[in-house]
Amino acid sequence: MRFHTLAIPDARDLVFGHAPHPVTTRRGLVLGAGTVYPELNFTLPPMQVCRETLPDVKAHYHQIVSEALRRARDLHAPGLVLEFETLLEMTMTPSIGVELVELMNGLCEEAYQKHGFRSEIRLTPNDSRDFDRPPRMRSSSHLDAMFELFERGAAAGGDLLSIESTGGKEVHDDALLMCDIKGVTFALAVLGVRDMRFLWARIVEVARRTGRIAGGDTACGFGNTAMVLAEKGFIPKVFAALVRVISVVRTLVAVEEGATGPDKDCGYEGPYLKAIAGIPISMEGKTAACAHGSPVGNVAAACADLWSNESVQNVKLLGGFAPTVYLEQLEYDTRFLNAAIRDGRSTVLKVQQLQVESDVHLDPQALVLAPQNVVAIAGEMVKARTYVEAARRGALRALDLIEAAIGEEALLCSEQEQGWLPRLREELNAIPDEESAFVEQMLPALDLTKTIPAEYGL
Amino acid sequence: MRFHTLAIPDARDLVFGHAPHPVTTRRGLVLGAGTVYPELNFTLPPMQVCRETLPDVKAHYHQIVSEALRRARDLHAPGLVLEFETLLEMTMTPSIGVELVELMNGLCEEAYQKHGFRSEIRLTPNDSRDFDRPPRMRSSSHLDAMFELFERGAAAGGDLLSIESTGGKEVHDDALLMCDIKGVTFALAVLGVRDMRFLWARIVEVARRTGRIAGGDTACGFGNTAMVLAEKGFIPKVFAALVRVISVVRTLVAVEEGATGPDKDCGYEGPYLKAIAGIPISMEGKTAACAHGSPVGNVAAACADLWSNESVQNVKLLGGFAPTVYLEQLEYDTRFLNAAIRDGRSTVLKVQQLQVESDVHLDPQALVLAPQNVVAIAGEMVKARTYVEAARRGALRALDLIEAAIGEEALLCSEQEQGWLPRLREELNAIPDEESAFVEQMLPALDLTKTIPAEYGL
Amino acid sequence: MTEPNDLLDRLSTAVELGKTNQAAPYPPRLRGQPGADELCREAIAAGLAPQEILGQGLITGMSRIGERFSQGKAFVPEMLLAARAMSAAMVHLKPFFASGQVRRRGVFVIGTVAGDLHDIGKNIVAMMVEGAGWEVVDLGVDVKADRFLAEIERHPSCVLGMSALLTTTMVNMEKMVGEIRGRDAERPIFVGGAPVNAEFCRKIGATFYAPDPQGVVERLAKLAA
Amino acid sequence: MTEPNDLLDRLSTAVELGKTNQAAPYPPRLRGQPGADELCREAIAAGLAPQEILGQGLITGMSRIGERFSQGKAFVPEMLLAARAMSAAMVHLKPFFASGQVRRRGVFVIGTVAGDLHDIGKNIVAMMVEGAGWEVVDLGVDVKADRFLAEIERHPSCVLGMSALLTTTMVNMEKMVGEIRGRDAERPIFVGGAPVNAEFCRKIGATFYAPDPQGVVERLAKLAA
């Protein structure tokens, strides 16, 4: 662990719209300096993506971006981040992805030159290394196409570089279904951390070379998968809450390697990254119901700098195409937060208190996103020397907070879920601080048909 | 005019979640007594509605309502109003509408008996009188089918009776496109008022006979049409703001005839009805972008008791079917408001101030929805003896507020829009107080191929 | 008698500013001056070619206000006033249409489809197309296929326009286009209305979709060229 | 030696509670007692009919935990532990399968379609179907049509299951069903995954859609009945 102090030690400074290290984009959007911006994430309706369908694909993205920019201007939005989360074909054939970035950047530039409207593109290539089974994280042939898209996409106007990297996922998926907290910790704090180091050193390099911003990663395939499974009642919510906390150590590595934020939205690690490293963050909540339900609809906004809808297809609703509809909803959400910021610090804290109050008693996953709990848990993490220890300390601190809240009848938690708490504590306590000791403990049980330790430098 | 005082004379009492005369529904939802509830309005995807497709139609509504009820319970919602806004075929063949109400009521009853979850159906038949050209408001053959649906639908479990009545629309449509404020006032304050009297006396009668609730009307075809045209830049926003204010006198007549609220969402007259008559109201704002954009996304919630999405089709989004997605968004919006209510009066007023601040400087249509302006304008209206005078006084008071705000540089208003202000004031001042004098002035210019005065008792 | 060119300029300005006739109160700065009605009569009396009066006088005036409208600099009421001024002048050109000396760009038959009563959008499109020099036959609302087919009999080279605002009536639009295509595969059929889009237009075999009146006017100009 | 019926009860409870073998630490209350592995061997040794051991012992245990799971009273890890306990016991029944003395309810071939790597949902479905007494062939992720066709060769009466989580790969699912239907019109093909629904299932000519594993198990039971 390279962070040993909190950039925001006082929970009352962990607020929406302000970050200790704001980031200014090419067209002058200042993230984390007193304004919350909408971040619109959009994707295609059910259709094939290939050379033949490229004209149709381009027509969709042209319509999505131009309509969103026009509606944002109509609504007097302060600015807009457009997240282009590529579909697989666009990373496997980088030229398709690059062509689409060029198209969107042209529209953003036009809005800027003609109307002074500031908008930026976040480029999120696919982690197509996941295609090899078992995945070869460092030697995969897919790396070339991924980094071609990063490089040429950045040059074409993809200013905020991000990715939902999947290092350690092959171990995490099974650990998740078995609710094996040690397996989760190994996948995230050992395999995930090592892969993030490898990947983000190179992404930061690309950002530096192209003069763009290394935004950050998000443990979507870990934290969000856990949340979706918990929402379906497949795994305990208390378990999903701990996965969320543990995924922080792995996503933090992007910042250690030079990412400046805004990190990506869908893993909910943002508040922790902000408390620890002071970077601006992107979060999704109630207005991402189009992508998936969640128990953190309001509390997720508590310290957001960008407010996102995770992802919506370009399908027609009565009021217009879904991306434009969601742009309007995100803009009104952020307008309300910006009105609070203009009204002063005590109003911001009051609004934040209501965001927390509305969710925090109903689900442990909301409890661990309340700013005061984020600071308490992050404070434990930065005391650790190794990532494994940080994961364990953070998870145990979260467990304490969950058990305390249940004790004070301040948190709804079924008998069945509470049955899992002692077992989780017992397994967490069995995790050694030293990575080497933990690796030694876990390697024998590893399914070597599914994962290759050497691909993580083990 | 039968109201001569304001039920809420002090703007600080015109707040969300509280109404002087709360309404309790059959399954125990208490509207306007300290809790804001979500109101989900849903409709079919593009498909034919007839006997043959009835099984498909029923499958859609079954899936919509059962999923929405399940998600509402997962999210611990305090309760839910389901608005069934019928499509034309369901009013022209009442038995189709009734069968669908029965189906939905069965699901609401099951959720109530099995889980104690309170939900109620708002039944909004079509005003199919509009089908006759020119429309025969009092002698239309369509009235029978409309009232058969009201009667049998109410008995089948349609507890909140509503309708978007179109009396005077044939005059209003042209007046709207010509920005003829006198024509608008005649259509709403003379024709509209008279038709509302005729229609709502009978709807209140049905409610009394079936033991259901006469909810209320909404000038969707007038106020919302004006807003949609203003959003497209077809008519001035200042004009649309005045149409909104004038439509209050017509919708108020439902209450005069015995409607107890909650009125219907889509005309935005709600805050005025609440200030004048003290009834609980349903409003739509940012989370109705699925139906149409609007400049009042946040301020619309300032004194809402029910928060609605106007209407969304049963189409698939990534996160699930659109009605369930919008139920989640409405629930998180209302959760935040209810957290504010629990925190006390000063917090409610602070949240309301931010809702107003976020919209009120950007569009005159938002300005006239700010509680302090609602009370000022409604206060003028109740001074009037006749509906024509009330409409004129209200519109002129709104014009004063708009001009004052522009003067204080507290309202964005283009040169082009400001050019219309003197003309509107001049035309409003030319409207006599007495209905008979106004009718005399307007009848000669009426296009008798489009409207039949006798159908309004003239 | 004023200079011919100057006369056409004053006519197009009268149309653009919606000055129907001498008595019209708006716009204030032309109060009391001759309007489109009088100026058109003067132009005919001055022996100007009717096709020129229609082209340089009326259509130029409408396209100027149409341009300002599509830039968001003019509202629909100003368009409607201009359309009224134009029709006041057109009354005097009627005989020349009958004699064929003056031809309209074509006939545009528009209506809101069966089951649908929404006509505000359809009326704006009708008004803009008329302003661009087309003869417009407005069939109103709740229009079934047979009435479109009847118009095709009367105007063999007409273009059809259908509007739908309800997801349910979009299905009727599909059926109506199918019915007409069955009898008239080449007939240009324009479709529009809030829920309609390009993909739906393609799917139901219609010719052209536009989200706004300007798109209709531009495409009709190409057709007539 | 314990009573035969009592033996099958203890076996089904061991499977239900995920007690794989004597050494397994969970559940605490069965710590140190014989698990599904040992109890199954005992049942065979006691001469109980293999079909009965499979039916009353293993499948009953799985259906009890499956029931609790669908009521939201048990989580997936408990299901997985039960599935592991069942496979530990099944090892001893293998010879009886080979000899045909014991038959599985059928063969279910499942995979995530071409281009799609999402397999968490697919794995849960595979596990539940296996627990209901079906032989499951799991083809993994990014599976093309030819591999399904190859399995049909090997298992003539198998049922196919396809999973897709991406709107783009739904299109591949459609193509694959088309390809298989071309050669095998009657083959039951189940489809599922978050973006898939009944209408899409009908549209692409698949046999059955279910939003969750219980739906799959119920429909397979009808098929095998």
Ligand code: B12
């Ligand atoms: C005004 C209005 C009404 C008015 C209509 C007044 C009138 N004379 O038209 C009244 C009150 C009568 C009405 C009634 C109903 N309405 Co209504 N209405 C609207 C509203 C608010 C605005 C429509 C409008 O005028 N838009 C402004 C015009 C300028 O835009 P436009 O029509 O799209 O036209 C533009 C373009 O489309 C294009 N265009 C238009 N026509 C054509 C044609 C061609 C060929 C081309 C190329 C282009 C083109 O150019 C136009 C100008 O730019 C819409 C909301 C919305 N989101 O659209 C609901 C809406 C259409 N109605 C709706 C509903 C449900 C109804 C009712 C069933 C309500 C009820 N329960 O009774 C009834 C049905 C009556 C019927 N059988 O038709 C729903 C439809 C939902 C669905 N399932 O499809 C909507 C979407 C509202 C909502 N979100 O719920 N409605």
Ligand code: B12
């Ligand atoms: C986990 C996850 C991932 C993980 C997958 C891990 C894994 N091993 O499966 C990872 C991180 C790898 C991933 C990657 C990507 N993902 Co992803 N992912 C998800 C997520 C969050 C949850 C999916 C899940 O596991 N659900 C839980 C399981 C239990 O549910 P299920 O799969 O639906 O299965 C149930 C039912 O469907 C049914 N069922 C399932 N299969 C079958 C089969 C049959 C026959 C039957 C009858 C029933 C049935 O029973 C199951 C149990 O109840 C979804 C969000 C969502 N809304 O679903 C996004 C999501 C599917 N992913 C998405 C995207 C965009 C991607 C990426 C392209 C991201 C990127 N830019 O790189 C890549 C693509 C990789 C690829 N080529 O497949 C989008 C899809 C958008 C679109 N356009 O379609 C989603 C919807 C997220 C979002 N809203 O943006 N993803």
